[in-house]
Amino acid sequence: MPELAKGFDHAQVDPKWYAFWEEIGAFRADPSSDRPRFSMVLPPPNVTGSLHIGHALNHTLPDIIVRWKRMQGFDVLWLPGTDHAGIATQNVVEKQLAQEGRTRHDLGREAFEARVWDWVRQSKQTITGQMRKLGESVDWSRERFTLDEQLSRAVRREFVTLYRDGLVYRDRYIVNWCPRCRTALSDLEVVHRETAGRLYYLRYPRVDGRGAVTVATTRPETMLGDTAVAVNPDDERYRHLVGVRLRLPVIGRELPVIADAFVDPAFGTGAVKVTPAHDPNDFAMGNRHSLPAVAVIDEDGRMTAQAGPYAGQDRFKARAALVADLERDGLIEKVEEHRHAVGHCERCGTVVEPLVSLQWWVKIAPLAAEAIRAVEEGRIRFVPENWTRTYYEWMTNIHDWCISRQLWWGHRIPAWYCDACGGMIVAEETPAACACGGALRQETDVLDTWFSSGLWPFSTLGWPDATEDLARYYPTSLLITGFDIIFFWVARMIMLGLRFAGDVPFRDVYITALVRDERGQKMSKSKGNVVDPLKIIDDIGADALRFTLASMASPGMDIALSEGRLTGYRQFINKIWNASRFLLMNLGGQTGRPAVPSFDSLALIHRWVLHRVSQVARDVGRALTDYRFDVAASLVYQFFWHEYADWYIEMVKPHLQADEPERGQAVAVLLEVHDRLLRLLHPFIPFVTEEIWQTMPGRAADGLARDGVHRSIALAAFPAYEPAWIDEEAAAAMALLQEVTTAIRTARAERGVPPSRRLTVLIEGADAGQARLLSEGGEYIRRLAGLERLEFAASVPRSPDTVRQVVRQLQIHIPLAGIVDREAEQQRIRKELARLEKQLAGIDARLANADFRERADPDVVQEAERQRGDLGLQHQKLERILAELVG
RNA sequence: GGGCGGUUAGCUCAGUGGUAGAGCACUGGCCUUACACGCCGGCUGUCACAGGUUCGAAUCCUGUACCGCCCACCA
Numbered sequence: 001m002p003e004l005a006k007g008f009d010h011a012q013v014d015p016k017w018y019a020f021w022e023e024i025g026a027f028r029a030d031p032s033s034d035r036p037r038f039s040m041v042l043p044p045p046n047v048t049g050s051l052h053i054g055h056a057l058n059h060t061l062p063d064i065i066v067r068w069k070r071m072q073g074f075d076v077l078w079l080p081g082t083d084h085a086g087i088a089t090q091n092v093v094e095k096q097l098a099q100e101g102r103t104r105h106d107l108g109r110e111a112f113e114a115r116v117w118d119w120v121r122q123s124k125q126t127i128t129g130q131m132r133k134l135g136e137s138v139d140w141s142r143e144r145f146t147l148d149e150q151l152s153r154a155v156r157r158e159f160v161t162l163y164r165d166g167l168v169y170r171d172r173y174i175v176n177w178c179p180r181c182r183t184a185l186s187d188l189e190v191v192h193r194e195t196a197g198r199l200y201y202l203r204y205p206r207v208d209g210r211g212a213v214t215v216a217t218t219r220p221e222t223m224l225g226d227t228a229v230a231v232n233p234d235d236e237r238y239r240h241l242v243g244v245r246l247r248l249p250v251i252g253r254e255l256p257v258i259a260d261a262f263v264d265p266a267f268g269t270g271a272v273k274v275t276p277a278h279d280p281n282d283f284a285m286g287n288r289h290s291l292p293a294v295a296v297i298d299e300d301g302r303m304t305a306q307a308g309p310y311a312g313q314d315r316f317k318a319r320a321a322l323v324a325d326l327e328r329d330g331l332i333e334k335v336e337e338h339r340h341a342v343g344h345c346e347r348c349g350t351v352v353e354p355l356v357s358l359q360w361w362v363k364i365a366p367l368a369a370e371a372i373r374a375v376e377e378g379r380i381r382f383v384p385e386n387w388t389r390t391y392y393e394w395m396t397n398i399h400d401w402c403i404s405r406q407l408w409w410g411h412r413i414p415a416w417y418c419d420a421c422g423g424m425i426v427a428e429e430t431p432a433a434c435a436c437g438g439a440l441r442q443e444t445d446v447l448d449t450w451f452s453s454g455l456w457p458f459s460t461l462g463w464p465d466a467t468e469d470l471a472r473y474y475p476t477s478l479l480i481t482g483f484d485i486i487f488f489w490v491a492r493m494i495m496l497g498l499r500f501a502g503d504v505p506f507r508d509v510y511i512t513a514l515v516r517d518e519r520g521q522k523m524s525k526s527k528g529n530v531v532d533p534l535k536i537i538d539d540i541g542a543d544a545l546r547f548t549l550a551s552m553a554s555p556g557m558d559i560a561l562s563e564g565r566l567t568g569y570r571q572f573i574n575k576i577w578n579a580s581r582f583l584l585m586n587l588g589g590q591t592g593r594p595a596v597p598s599f600d601s602l603a604l605i606h607r608w609v610l611h612r613v614s615q616v617a618r619d620v621g622r623a624l625t626d627y628r629f630d631v632a633a634s635l636v637y638q639f640f641w642h643e644y645a646d647w648y649i650e651m652v653k654p655h656l657q658a659d660e661p662e663r664g665q666a667v668a669v670l671l672e673v674h675d676r677l678l679r680l681l682h683p684f685i686p687f688v689t690e691e692i693w694q695t696m697p698g699r700a701a702d703g704l705a706r707d708g709v710h711r712s713i714a715l716a717a718f719p720a721y722e723p724a725w726i727d728e729e730a731a732a733a734m735a736l737l738q739e740v741t742t743a744i745r746t747a748r749a750e751r752g753v754p755p756s757r758r759l760t761v762l763i764e765g766a767d768a769g770q771a772r773l774l775s776e777g778g779e780y781i782r783r784l785a786g787l788e789r790l791e792f793a794a795s796v797p798r799s800p801d802t803v804r805q806v807v808r809q810l811q812i813h814i815p816l817a818g819i820v821d822r823e824a825e826q827q828r829i830r831k832e833l834a835r836l837e838k839q840l841a842g843i844d845a846r847l848a849n850a851d852f853r854e855r856a857d858p859d860v861v862q863e864a865e866r867q868r869g870d871l872g873l874q875h876q877k878l879e880r881i882l883a884e885l886v887g
Numbered sequence: 888g889g890g891c892g893g894u895u896a897g898c899u900c901a902g903u904g905g906u907a908g909a910g911c912a913c914u915g916g917c918c919u920u921a922c923a924c925g926c927c928g929g930c931u932g933u934c935a936c937a938g939g940u941u942c943g944a945a946u947c948c949u950g951u952a953c954c955g956c957c958c959a960c961c962a
Contacts, residue, residue, distance in 0.1 A: 174960090192958090192959080262960095262961085264961055264962085267961055267962065268961090272962050274962095280960040281960045281962070282960090284960080341959085343960095386891070386892085387891095389890075389891075390890075390891070390957070390958085393891095393957095397959085483957080484957090486957095487957095487958090551900090551909095552899080552900070554900075559899095560899060560900080562898075562900085563898095564898070564899060564910065564911035565910060567910090567911070567924080568909095568910045568911055571910095572924090573924085574925090575921090575925085577921090577922080577924095581921050581922075582921030582922080583921080584921090585920095585921070630900090631901085634901075634909070634910095637910090638909080650926095746929085748916095749915080749917095749927065749928040749929080750915090750929080752916070754916085756919090785927095786927095846905085846942080849942055850942085851942035851943090852905095852943070854942075863905085
């Protein structure tokens with residue numbers, strides 16, 4: 001006799017089934033299969049990271065889709081892996097070293113890399129273990145890491161090809177430099193933060209001694225590197241000064257006054273100091289006017305020898321010292337408070353220093369043009385679609401991509417320099433020697449992490465080799481990821497996929513929302529409001545967390561994770577568990593799966609529940625097709641709890657106590673429906689459904705088996721819509737039984753009739769069909785409403801001891817001798833009448849409106865008339881009851 | 888400066904043209920042998936504000952207010 005424990009113990013159950021799925025290869029893709037394919041790649045988490053709540057969402061949603069597709073019979077590949085996350089990982093290990101009082105330079109490059117590898121191997125276990133805890137149905141046999149040899153070869157192929165096509169170049173240019181990480185950063189790795197700063201007005205004396213020009217700057221220390229002062233050519237105030245020479249304070253260098261349209265006459269004084277070495281705008285201006293660039297800040301953020309008296313000082317200390325000196329010399333006209341956006345390093349928070357340096361770049365415009373076209377042509381679809389605009393916006397204003405990083409952890413750039421002849425070789429494999437015979441030295445820089453992540457949808461499938469997997473699973477079907485990496489990752493995959501894999505990397509992109517805390521605040525360590533998904537999993541189980549996330553994943557909306565919702569769905573898991581226990585307790589030795597008897601021979605409740613479960617399966621499928629995880633979850637939640645458990649299970653109980661064949665029929669239908677519900681729920685809550693399903697006798701015979709045996713619900717068929725079970729009549733009949741039952745329950749609850757008191761109820765005014773139905777279904781009503789007897793009558797004598805409820809055109813008489821309070825009854829009926837009158841007034845107003853009758857949809861008019869009729873009838877009956885109560 | 892989103896029950900959120908819903912919370916009654924993480928009832932809303940379109944607006948349009956996000960080389 002199969003049995004379930006009293007409570008669902010996720011901590012004990014979940015790992016057991018995950019191990020089982022891996023053991024039977026339930027998630028393994030099969031490229032030789034003749035089934036249609038469905039493929040996704042998992043956005044690779046940072047290898048040294050830990051599963052956070054954002055991952056939980058971004059991994060749960062694709063898992064739902066993938067499990068659903070697998071159950072629908074697709075050959076599914078969901079490919080997992082991790083990202084080496086260059087700068088982030090290097091920083092973590094450098095911090096570890098710092099605690100030992102060492103730097104990476106103490107170790108040297110090789111030893112440092114070895115150290116990072118050690119940490120990575122260990123950390124990878126953590127994150128992949130956490131992914132298993134969440135229940136992710138990925139194909140671990142195809143797990144990849146961006147630094148795998150084959151993926152590294154893909155990166156070299158990418159680099160070399162782009163170089164040969166003239167899309168990768170090396171140039172001295174102004175870059176975002178992090179003095180803490182000591183590396184260049186791409187524009188995307190710089191985060192701008194609104195900061196309270198100061199605007200300093202500095203006086204630059206004219207060389208000819210005829211006064212001075214005042215410039216405004218937020219970064220006075222950069223003045224040491226000024227090589228000009230610029231004004232707008234149309235600015236009347238300054239036109240006469242163009243060409244005049246100024247004397248740079250402290251340094252003494254002569255600066256020309258130049259005219260450049262970039263200068264905004266309305267800002268500051270309308271005269272701008274120009275520091276080509278430390279400001280992107282000034283750099284561009286310097287190029288336009290052939291100005292020298294004087295670097296006064298070095299790669300560590302310290303002042304250079306060019307900074308005169310401040311040489312060697314930290315850039316911020318130098319600022320303070322310089323301001324004090326200028327103040328003393330009367331060269332500061334004024335200082336204003338000024339809020340402005342300051343660039344910070346995304347990874348370490350240090351204020352970014354624009355510096356001129358020699359870096360590798362990707363010429364992006366040609367790649368972007370193709371990527372824009374692919375979306376315009378509809379070859380890629382964003383869901384929700386408003387992200388399309390964001391994508392275009394960025395793609396259109398994109399700048400060349402700085403891909404070199406002065407780090408040690410990452411793909412080393414495959415370029416070699418020959419000191420003998422000054423030549424350079426770019427090649428996929430290490431060249432033996434320079435053509436001139438000189439020794440070669442490899443570029444020390446590594447590539448931006450995203451330069452390799454951008455290949456992920458095809459490098460993981462074997463590219464650049466023409467593998468079976470690549471042919472079968474590329475392009476992938478769908479990508480699900482967060483909006484925060486649309487630019488970093490999604491856009492680059494599109495550009496690189498088109499360029500290298502010959503097609504878009506995915507058809508649909510579902511962009512998930514940001515998970516926030518209960519009050520809608522962004523989670524951050526500093527705010528201390530971070531919700532740890534692993535703790536939630538420990539507390540209430542992965543299933544409850546998954547169901548909550550799915551329920552709250554409405555398109556385009558941020559998710560404020562609420563404790564209340566989590567509790568609610570944990571209780572749902574419990575409900576499922578207990579309903580399953582009930583089922584198993586009532587099998588009475590049933591070991592196989594009995595066939596469902598012919599539909600027409602079934603009792604009403606059985607026809608109704610099959611009708612509904614069929615509809616729900618259809619609706620859930622539709623919702624998932626539209627990526628409406630919230631709608632799908634809510635449909636199955638509502639049905640399971642408030643139709644199947646609240647009504648069907650309650651109504652089926654007497655059938656289970658009955659003799660054969662009634663009992664057998666009930667068992668067969670109950671098993672059928674329960675099985676379907678478990679399968680419907682499985683993509684959302686895989687663990688608990690597997691645990692229950694495994695205890696059920698005679699599992700679904702229509703499943704997909706790997707080896708001819710149905711071993712896991714994960715491989716069973718997703719429930720289908722069954723047209724043969726559609727039975728609107730049964731649905732209508734059930735609705736009436738439910739309404740009558742509820743009316744009686746309400747009447748007794750409102751008057752505090754104890755449940756132990758069995759009542760006799762009379763129903764008046766039923767037509768022939770209703771009378772037949774109500775007497776056939778009388779047993780259910782009696783049971784659910786706590787009645788002794790249920791009787792029908794054409795007319796029932798009035799009695800002051802009787803409470804009357806009106807359901808449609810039926811009057812329900814509930815004799816409650818000694819309980820009925822005439823005053824209270826009158827009040828209740830007046831209240832009910834008032835409610836009806838309000839509704840009637842609304843409908844009457846509409847119906848009285850000729851325009852409404854003319855212009856509204858005829859169906860709507862008809863529906864309004866029907867309602868008007870029903871409500872009018874109810875109103876009449878209640879008025880009569882009231883009159884009798886008063887009289 | 889540009890772009891996007893939000894404002895619905897005490898809380899977290901669904902609802903995109905026919906007169907408002909869910910979960911939690913609250914509340915009354917029940918340990919009715921699947922479930923007290925439960926069962927049966929009940930309460931709760933000028934759908935941010937102001938105009939407009941429409942027979943009809945939470946839903947479409949315009950504007951306002953507040954909240955939030957993204958992008959941005961105005962010092």
